[in-house]
Amino acid sequence: MAGKVNRIGLESIVYKGGKTTLCAGCGHNAISERVIDAFFEMGVDPRHVIKLSGIGCSSKSPAYFLGGSHGFNAVHGRMPSVGTGAMLANGKLIAIGVSGDGDTGAIGIGQFVHLMRRNLPIIYIIEDNGCYGLTKGQFSPTADVGSKLKTGIVNDLPPIDTCALAVELGATFVARSFSGDKKQLLALLKAALAHRGTVMLDVLSPCVTFNDHEGSTKSYAYVKDHDDPVEEVSFVPFFEDISVDYEPGTTQEVTMHDGSKLYLKKLEEDYDPTDKIAALRRLHETARRGEFATGLIYIEPDRDDFLSLLNVVDEPLATLPLDRVRPGPEALEEIMESLR
Amino acid sequence: MSPTDLAVQEEHASQRKRRVVNDFSLQVATVNGSGSQTANLVLLRSILLMGVPVSGKNMFPSNIAGLPTWYTIRASKRGYIGRKKEVDFLVAMNSETAKEDVLTLEPGAAVVYDEPLKLNALRTDLTFYPVPFDKLVAPVCPDAKLRRLVRNMIYDGVLARLLGIDMALMEKALAKQLGKKGKAVALNQGALKAGWDYAEANFTKQDPFAIEPMTEAAGKILIEGNAAAAIGCMMAGVTVVAWYPITPSSSLCESLISYMKKYRVDKETGKATFAIVQAEDEIASLGMVIGASWAGARAMTATAGPGISLMSEFAGLAYYAESPAVIFDVQRVGPSTGLPTRTAQGDLLSTAFLSHGDTKHLMIIPSSVEECYEMAQQAFDLAEQFQTPVFVMMDLDLGMNNWMSAGFAYPDKPINRGKLLTDEVLKRIGEWGRYKDIDGDGIPYRTIPGDGMPVYFARGSGHNAKGQYSERPDDYVENMDRLARKFETARRHVPMPVIDAVPGAKIGFIGYGTSHWAIAESRDQLREETDVKASYFRLRAYPFTGELAQFIDAHERIYVIEQNRDAQLLQLMKLELTPERTAKLRSVLHYNGLPIDARSISDDVLAQEGYEVARKTAVRVSAGSAGGE
Numbered sequence: 001m002a003g004k005v006n007r008i009g010l011e012s013i014v015y016k017g018g019k020t021t022l023c024a025g026c027g028h029n030a031i032s033e034r035v036i037d038a039f040f041e042m043g044v045d046p047r048h049v050i051k052l053s054g055i056g057c058s059s060k061s062p063a064y065f066l067g068g069s070h071g072f073n074a075v076h077g078r079m080p081s082v083g084t085g086a087m088l089a090n091g092k093l094i095a096i097g098v099s100g101d102g103d104t105g106a107i108g109i110g111q112f113v114h115l116m117r118r119n120l121p122i123i124y125i126i127e128d129n130g131c132y133g134l135t136k137g138q139f140s141p142t143a144d145v146g147s148k149l150k151t152g153i154v155n156d157l158p159p160i161d162t163c164a165l166a167v168e169l170g171a172t173f174v175a176r177s178f179s180g181d182k183k184q185l186l187a188l189l190k191a192a193l194a195h196r197g198t199v200m201l202d203v204l205s206p207c208v209t210f211n212d213h214e215g216s217t218k219s220y221a222y223v224k225d226h227d228d229p230v231e232e233v234s235f236v237p238f239f240e241d242i243s244v245d246y247e248p249g250t251t252q253e254v255t256m257h258d259g260s261k262l263y264l265k266k267l268e269e270d271y272d273p274t275d276k277i278a279a280l281r282r283l284h285e286t287a288r289r290g291e292f293a294t295g296l297i298y299i300e301p302d303r304d305d306f307l308s309l310l311n312v313v314d315e316p317l318a319t320l321p322l323d324r325v326r327p328g329p330e331a332l333e334e335i336m337e338s339l340r
Numbered sequence: 341m342s343p344t345d346l347a348v349q350e351e352h353a354s355q356r357k358r359r360v361v362n363d364f365s366l367q368v369a370t371v372n373g374s375g376s377q378t379a380n381l382v383l384l385r386s387i388l389l390m391g392v393p394v395s396g397k398n399m400f401p402s403n404i405a406g407l408p409t410w411y412t413i414r415a416s417k418r419g420y421i422g423r424k425k426e427v428d429f430l431v432a433m434n435s436e437t438a439k440e441d442v443l444t445l446e447p448g449a450a451v452v453y454d455e456p457l458k459l460n461a462l463r464t465d466l467t468f469y470p471v472p473f474d475k476l477v478a479p480v481c482p483d484a485k486l487r488r489l490v491r492n493m494i495y496d497g498v499l500a501r502l503l504g505i506d507m508a509l510m511e512k513a514l515a516k517q518l519g520k521k522g523k524a525v526a527l528n529q530g531a532l533k534a535g536w537d538y539a540e541a542n543f544t545k546q547d548p549f550a551i552e553p554m555t556e557a558a559g560k561i562l563i564e565g566n567a568a569a570a571i572g573c574m575m576a577g578v579t580v581v582a583w584y585p586i587t588p589s590s591s592l593c594e595s596l597i598s599y600m601k602k603y604r605v606d607k608e609t610g611k612a613t614f615a616i617v618q619a620e621d622e623i624a625s626l627g628m629v630i631g632a633s634w635a636g637a638r639a640m641t642a643t644a645g646p647g648i649s650l651m652s653e654f655a656g657l658a659y660y661a662e663s664p665a666v667i668f669d670v671q672r673v674g675p676s677t678g679l680p681t682r683t684a685q686g687d688l689l690s691t692a693f694l695s696h697g698d699t700k701h702l703m704i705i706p707s708s709v710e711e712c713y714e715m716a717q718q719a720f721d722l723a724e725q726f727q728t729p730v731f732v733m734m735d736l737d738l739g740m741n742n743w744m745s746a747g748f749a750y751p752d753k754p755i756n757r758g759k760l761l762t763d764e765v766l767k768r769i770g771e772w773g774r775y776k777d778i779d780g781d782g783i784p785y786r787t788i789p790g791d792g793m794p795v796y797f798a799r800g801s802g803h804n805a806k807g808q809y810s811e812r813p814d815d816y817v818e819n820m821d822r823l824a825r826k827f828e829t830a831r832r833h834v835p836m837p838v839i840d841a842v843p844g845a846k847i848g849f850i851g852y853g854t855s856h857w858a859i860a861e862s863r864d865q866l867r868e869e870t871d872v873k874a875s876y877f878r879l880r881a882y883p884f885t886g887e888l889a890q891f892i893d894a895h896e897r898i899y900v901i902e903q904n905r906d907a908q909l910l911q912l913m914k915l916e917l918t919p920e921r922t923a924k925l926r927s928v929l930h931y932n933g934l935p936i937d938a939r940s941i942s943d944d945v946l947a948q949e950g951y952e953v954a955r956k957t958a959v960r961v962s963a964g965s966a967g968g969e
Contacts, residue, residue, distance in 0.1 A: 050635070050789050051797075063797060063809070070789040072634055072661075073799035074627065075653050081582075081619065081627025088580045088615040088628065089637035090790055111627070114620040313611040317579035318636030318788060322754055324613050325577035325638075327603040329750040335571060335599070336747040339561035 007043035007239055015040045017065040027179030027205030027220075028058055028127045032065045034182065035096070035125075038189035039066060042237060049094045050086055054079040054108060057134050057207075058100030058127035066096075077108025080115035083122050084306075090316035091307040094193070095122040102132045105141035105160045112162075116169035116198060118306040123192045123199040126162055127179075129207035130218035137210030144290075148215030162202045163297050164283045167276060172197035172300040174279070176292060178223055179205040184295065187233040191296070194237065194260035197305045204292060217290070226291040230273070230282060232265035233295055256301055264296060273299050360548040362392045362417035364428035368495070369441050371434050373405025375489035378517055378528070380411040383496050384742060385513035386505050387415050388562055391554040395421035395857075396562075396742035397935060402587070402680040408437045415551060418864075421744055422857030423737075423935040429503075429549055431495050432459055433473075442466070450547035452498055467547040469539070471498055476538055480530035493528045497535020502543065503551045507536060561747050565738035566642075568709035568748070569668060570596035572716025573640055574603065575751055578666075580639035581616040582628035584647060587680050588736035589670035592642040622647035626654040626665065633664040634798055636788035638720050638755075642668035645687050646677065648694065648731075655729055656695025657800040659823070662775070662784070664723035664758070668716075668732045670739040673933050682933030683736035685853055689908040691731050692882055698820060700827060703731045703882040704835055707856035709743040711880075717751060718835060724758035726830055727786060735903070737854045737935040761785040761793045774798075774807035775819060782826030827883060834881035839891060841875045847949070848875040848895035850888075852909065854935060855901050861938035862945070869942070872949060874899070879909065884916060892921045899945055901928040903936050 003011040015036045020029050039049070046068035053059035055076035062071050074082040083097050104112045104126050115124065130143040139147075142162065143155040166174045173195045177185040185203065192199040204223045206212050212219045217226075231252070236242050238259035244251075246263065252272065254262040264273065272278055279298040286293035313320070366383075370376035377398075384396040392415045401407035414424050426446050432438040432453040439462065442451060447465040460468040473491050481490045493514075500510050511529060518525045569592050573581075583593040597616055604613045619625040625641040632639035643651070648669050658665045671687045673679035693700055702722060706715045715732055723730040759765075765785060766772055774796040775784050784805075787793035796807035804815040851859045856878055866872040877891045892898055900910040907927040914922050928944045930936040943953045 047792060047795070048790055052631075068795060070787075070795045071797035071799075072631065073797065073801065074630075075657050075800055078623060078627045078654065081624040082631035082634070084617070084624075085580060085582065085628035085631025085633070085637075085639060086635035086789070087631075088617065089632040089635035089639070090788075093635065093789055110620060111624055114624065307615075310615045310617075311611050312615050313606055313609065313613055316636070316790065317613065317615060318632075319791075320577075320579065320613055322577060324606075325579060325604070326575055326751070326755075331603045332571070332575070332748065332750050336561055339563050340559065340747075 006040050008045060010040070010043075012036065012040045014046060014068055015066055017067040018063050020061075020064045022057055022060065023209050025208040026057070027129065027203070027207070028061045029064070030179040030182075031125065031127055031185070031203055031205055032061050034185045034189055035065045037186055038193060042190055042193045043239070044094060044193060048092065049096065050083075052079045052083045052086070052095060052097040054099050054103035056100040056103045056132065058098055059103060061098050061127065062096075077103050077106070078111055079103070080108070080111040080124070084115065084118070084120050087120055087122065087307065088310075088312075089318040091121070091312065092316055097122055097124045099124065099126050100140070101126060101128045101130060101142040101162075102140040104162060109141075109160070113165070113169055116166050116171040116200060119170060119172055119197045119303060120306040121196055121198070123189075123201065126200075126202045127205040128162070128202050128218070129205050129211055130216070131207055131211040133207050133210055137207075144217040147217040150210060150213055161283060161287060162200065164280055166200035167279050167283070167298045171200040171298075172303050173199040174298040175200070175296045176202045176204070176294045178227055178292070178294060179203055180220065180224065181227070181294070184229065184233055187235045188296065190237065191233070191235045191256065191260070191262050194235075194256040194258045195301065196257035197300075197303060223292065227294055228286050228291040229267060230271045230293050230295040230297065231267055234263040234265070236261045236263070254299060254301060262296065262299075273297060358548045359550055360428070361550050361552050362415050362554060364549045365412055365414045365424040365426060366429040366431070366499070367427040367441075368411045368413075368431040369434045369437050370409055370411070370492065371405070371436070372400055372403060372407055372409040374492065376409070376411065376433070376492045379492035379496050380413070381742070382493070382510065382513045382517050383499060384413050385516060385562060386500070386510040387413065387551055388557050388560060388744060389509040389513060390505060390551055391557050392417065392551055393419045393421060393557045394744055397423055397737065398741060399934065400681050408434050417554060417556065419556065420857065420861045420938070422854075422861055423937045425937040425939040429547070431499070432457060433492065433495070448548075450549060452495055452502070469498065469502065469543050471495065471535070471538060476534045477531065480534045481527055486527065490527050490531045493531035494535035494538075497532040497537070498539040500532070501536045501539035502545060502547070503549060505551050507532070557744060559747070560744045562742050562744055563709050564591065564740055564742055565706070565709050565712040565734055566592035566670065566740060567595040568712040568745075569716045569732065569734065569739070570599055571748065572713040573720075574599050576638060576717040576720040577755055578638045578640055578720065579614050580629065580632035580637040581614065581641070582619045582625040582632075582639070583616075583641050584619050584622045584625050584643065586622070586644045586647050588672050588740045589642040589644050589647070589668060591740065592668055592670060622650040623654060626651040626658075626667065629665045629667070630654060630658050630663045633723070634661075634788070636791070638666075638724070639664075640666035640668070640720070642670065644670050644672045645674045648687055648691055652695050655701065656697060656699045658729045659695065659699045659701065660697075660800055661798045662727040662786070663798070664727055665729040666719045666723050666732065667729055668734060671733065671735040673931075679933045681736070683854070683903065683935055684931060684933065685733070685735055685855070685903040686908070686931070688733065688904070689906070689911055691733065692912055701729050701731055702726065702830055702834060703733050705733045705852045705880050706738065707853055707878065709738070709745045710748060712738065713748045715835065721756040722830070722833065725756055725833065726783060726826060727758060728826070733853065735854055759783055759785045760791075761787045766793070773805040775803065775822070776805040777822050777825070781829040782822050782824070783829060831883045831885055834883065834885070836885055837880055837887050838878040839876070839887060841894065842873045845873040845875045846896045847872070847945075848877060848891055848898045849901055850877045850879060850891070850898055850909070851901040852879040853903075855903060858936045858938045858941055859901055862941040865938055865942045866945065870946065870951065872946070874945070882912065884913070888913070889917065889921060892917070892924055896924065897926060898924050899926050899928050899948070901936070901941060903930050905929060905931045
């Protein structure tokens, strides 16, 4: 039975990956499913996608989606540099990187910081569970103060808010979501694919084995109860001719790089995700209440990405023919003459 | 002229008759940040323009301004461009070091000095030429703020007169150095002339040192190894460069940036056919290179020892995931921060096995600026051919000093991108696996994102021939054995050694990199001063080629000459050689931060060969097996 095909004529099965080896119920698996949905629905050609990751449970997940795409599972905390190099080599690729809260916030914080500054075109997802799963449950740098490990140890160091950091450092699309919120996560992932620049998407993704107990602030129950969306996100891709009617003043419309549209319906509080200072304030205020601000936190749709800043030719550098990358004999002779 | 100078003149009356033409070493002692580099390069180039082989070596502090720096220019009619141990001619401009600089000279040397330093009182066996630099600079440079920078050009004028350098050539060299900076050229020309005039009016030539025109160096270029390597990278078609500033490698990437901006920007679109990124550290630099290479670019980085240490983990990933990478290691003195502005060959052993697990890497080792240019190109070919990191092992002496060379030849071959899977190959081989050894040489076929060929998941974790995650013992062993096979294949493709076998020679020298110049000169010294004949094997790559064992077999004793403390090449050789061959190996080691010199090698070898060595070596140069001191 032929399944439904997307706008480039591919079935959703093409977007699936290998069988997951993560724990049953792991939030990361739900994220993989949303990635599959988003890439399928947006009609992205998997052959032009590169999947990148560091080390940890999160970083295993690129093996579980987009089996028809190239992937690179790099070293711990260093995925940003590998992704940067790959995008420099071929700016036509679509890069999706999956990291974890340890891979990003601890060993990889340096590369994370500089990735955000460069506005490289990449979708950078943090599968954030506040602990190291693969080494059996130690705290990570996103663990909240007062959060308790299964062993009873309480975290007393302040957490790193990766969204606040990303906003501060210059990422042009910063969002937070919850692996259990299918609708919001899917809308954000599709919008991420329409964005040209760095997308930093922190997804709270509970660890069912080591951090889902009473006393943890990254458990399913806790996150569900403390999820505080800043708006309701709807995404309409450029290739869908849909007009969304809304009452003036209730919804903010954002036009993306490729012409797609984001409709951000205001909730009880006014929120403008194009206002950097407001974004930081909202993140801090929500955190102070012990809650998580989710949704599109910050967007700057028009800033030049890293490749534009470097002013590289439109074609992939990787496959430029020799006559374009080796100057002629007269160039060498000119250099030699200058040295005589 | 002072009475003391006259006394010196008397004492060396006999010496005056002896002339030393185109064969001496001249050292300028200044403080860094005083603009002396311009004066030194003008002097260097003017000697080259006279047709005389030269080399220029800068011994500078890890500092921006105010600390002592020495620049040594060697003129050698025989073409020796390694460091000469003795200084024949000193220009003493730095009050802090002047006394010690003068006291360490050999008898008969000449000294041009800043008159207020009163150095002529220190010794009676030298020739002194006092120059009142401050008095001379004032009239030629009315702007007092610029005097500090123009002042040094005066010694060039003095030296032109004393050594017999054609002033027209010196002015040509000056114009070359300063380019279109009209005002600066005029000021410096005035200073040059003031120096010449002063020397003409006040000095009678008393020292034996002179420059006379030759044809030997006609048409030669002067270039630093880093710039030469950069030109090579550009000609190799490099497209992605990631780097982090570190002495002594920074100027490699900085030269590359300026060449690429000039020659690698599309005329019509104004867009670059390259991306150069200053990364946040050396770890990220190599990460970017690996990512770029994996995605099909020709990518490189340049660094020094501390950067190499940081790259260790990524180097293992590139080895195991089989990603090309070109890494220039412009070696400096370690361990740790060490002597950041001094030269060494101290990274050989750690780089050969950089990273954990069973990892080993290809290294290629240039000796000359010409080889920097050529090997830069070979490095990219080898990296793609073998899908592995290639380390180009330069050093500070080669990278940052000025070397005379023949002009570089335009590449006569297209680039070699190695085994990239194509439809044609796929049809021929049937089933493709990323790490499958189809041709039996250990080198698999690779695909790159976006090329429409089958995809794979690159990883640093265990994998099978298909590139799938695997922890199976047989998969692991099969893959590691294939990697070893690939390394064996590389032996036949890395640059061959350069061998000069001397008939009847009982001893052989093995050396590499910049030691070459001192070794070549030392062999001449030994032949001319004693009856010691030495064959020579110049190593140019790791892994070793088959010629190494043959060379050892053909000699009774082998001196492995290196610029490090621990005999790193010798240790590396021991891992592969039989005990019989290993027993023949001795060491000549030099590791005081200065480039190795011929005299030190000759003395050390002679001592180990049982000769009485009359000449004392100022520093301990060896911990060789004969216990040479």
